[in-house]
Amino acid sequence: MADDIQDPLIESPDPEGASVEESRVAVVIEDEEDIRSLLSTVLSQAGFEVHGAADGTTGIELVRERRPLVTTLDVNMPGIDGFETAKRIRAISPTYIVMLSARTEEIDALQGLEAGADDYVAKPFRPRELRARIDAMLRRPRHVAAGAGGRTTPPAPDAWRDHHGLRLNAETRLVTVDGDEVELTRSEFDILADLLEAGRRVRAKSDLALMLRGEQHTGIDFVSDSDARAIEVHVANLRRKLGESPAEPRWIETVRGVGYRLTA
Numbered sequence: 001m002a003d004d005i006q007d008p009l010i011e012s013p014d015p016e017g018a019s020v021e022e023s024r025v026a027v028v029i030e031d032e033e034d035i036r037s038l039l040s041t042v043l044s045q046a047g048f049e050v051h052g053a054a055d056g057t058t059g060i061e062l063v064r065e066r067r068p069l070v071t072t073l074d075v076n077m078p079g080i081d082g083f084e085t086a087k088r089i090r091a092i093s094p095t096y097i098v099m100l101s102a103r104t105e106e107i108d109a110l111q112g113l114e115a116g117a118d119d120y121v122a123k124p125f126r127p128r129e130l131r132a133r134i135d136a137m138l139r140r141p142r143h144v145a146a147g148a149g150g151r152t153t154p155p156a157p158d159a160w161r162d163h164h165g166l167r168l169n170a171e172t173r174l175v176t177v178d179g180d181e182v183e184l185t186r187s188e189f190d191i192l193a194d195l196l197e198a199g200r201r202v203r204a205k206s207d208l209a210l211m212l213r214g215e216q217h218t219g220i221d222f223v224s225d226s227d228a229r230a231i232e233v234h235v236a237n238l239r240r241k242l243g244e245s246p247a248e249p250r251w252i253e254t255v256r257g258v259g260y261r262l263t264a
Contacts, residue, residue: 025068028052029059029085030100031077035123039072039100042127046134056085060092068095070134073117075101075108083115090116096137096186100125109226110233118186136214137186161196163262166242166251168196177242187212188238191231195252195262204259205231235260 026048030036033054040050051066053059056077063071071089075082086097099112102123109120119133159171165178170193175182184192194211195203206223208231235252244250253263 023067023069024048025066026050026070026072027059027062027066027068027095028072029054029056029062029077029082030072030074031055032074035074035100038127039130042130043070043072043134046131056080056082056088059085060088063089063093063095067093070098070137071095072098072100075099075103075112083111086112086115086117090185094186096134098130098134098137110229113187113230113233114237116185133213139214161193163196164250168193182241184238184241185234187234188241191234192238195260199262200264202255202259202261206259208259231259 024047026043028036028039028043028050030039030052031054036052036054040052043050048070051062051068053062054077056073056079059071059073062068071093073082073086073089077085080088082099082101086099089095089097097117097119099115099117099120100123101108101112101120112120118137121130121133159169161168161170167176168174168189173189175184175189175192190212191208194208205228209223209227212231236246239246239249239252242251244252246254249263251263253261255261
């Protein structure tokens with residue numbers, strides 16, 4: 001396998017204490033053999049140990065066994081489809097999920113995000129674009145779970161942000177509401193952290209979309225309607241998990257036509 005364009009391996013904490021370099025494993029779940037081979041080549045050139053599966057059931061077992069950092073997932077597969085596969089994977093693994101599909105309708109992308117995917121890429125895809133999007137995901141910290149014996153090092157007091165009974169710790173990526181821990185996806189956590197950081201300043205949907213990509217506004221960035229709609233879906237899921245009513249928000253206000261900000 002050619003490796004002349006291989007990226008440097010990225011070091012960051014793994015939930016089990018290993019570095020990303022030590023656990024740089026990918027699972028490719030794709031029923032078309034030629035596309036599965038192409039994805040395996042792209043990920044291998046990025047420094048991943050790649051394992052492939054031709055259907056969702058086999059792919060779920062591979063994720064369970066191999067504990068990958070990244071999983072790519074086709075939507076249309078025999079047996080269970082990609083949406084259901086994503087839900088089952090998300091229930092057992094914090095792996096980054098990239099869904100790929102020839103179905104380009106906006107509703108399909110939104111359904112993929114709601115199923116737990118971190119990104120949704122339309123087929124045919126460009127290998128360099130896929131690599132760039134995976135790199136952007138890897139720049140976002142993973143959720144660090146407590147070990148079986150509990151957390152050995154308590155989070156620093158100043159690492160917490162508080163707002164009306166909502167607490168977020170950026171170091172441990174923990175969120176609690178009135179003392180009860182809330183499980184969020186990476187995108188939901190990052191959006192909430194960004195809003196807490198901004199306070200009463202409005203964060204536009206475009207700003208939040210670029211933040212999730214690991215980018216910043218340069219004045220020429222393109223944020224599609226689909227990107228903005230994806231932010232709306234993430235915020236709706238975030239509110240549901242926090243137990244907040246959009247009509248009477250406790251934490252997140254909608255600024256109609258613009259974006260979101262914290263409540264006063």
